[in-house]
Amino acid sequence: MILVDTNIVIAAIRSADPSKLIDLLQLHGGAVCGVVRAELLHGARSPAERQKAMAMLGTLGTVLTPEAIWDDVGDNLSALRGQGVTVPFPDAVIATLAISNGIALWTRDGHFAIIQRALPSLKLFQEPP
Secondary structure (H helix, E strand, O other): OEEEOHHHHHHHHHOOOOHHHHHHHHHOOEEEEHHHHHHHHHOOOOHHHHHHHHHHHOOOEEEOOOOOHHHHHHHHHHHHHHOOOOOOHHHHHHHHHHHHHOOEEEOOOOHHHHHHHHOOOOOEOOOOO
C-alpha cells in the first residue's frame, strides 16, 4: 500500500489519458487519508468534477486517522520548526500518517522532500518515468 497525495489524484482525474496513473495506483494499492479526501472534494470545480473525484476515491483504499496521531503531528511540526522548516498543516498530517503506518507517500509536491530531509523516516514513492 502507498498513501497517495491530493495532487496525484487530481492528475488522474484531469488527465486526458489517466490509465498510467490509475494502473500504478492499483498496482501499488493506492490509498488516501481523510485530509486528501477533503482537499480533493474542496478543489472540485464543478459537480461533474466532484463526481469524477468520488468515483476515483471509490477505487482507492483508506488510511484511517486515529486520534493518537495528533500528538505525533504536533511533535513532527515542532521538529520541523526546530529545523527552520515551515510546511502547510495538511502536509504535516499526511506525512505523519505515512510515517506512522510505515508506508510510502506518492506526491509531486516539493514540500514533502523538505519534510523528508527533516524527518528521514518519511518514505517517498518514486514514480516511474
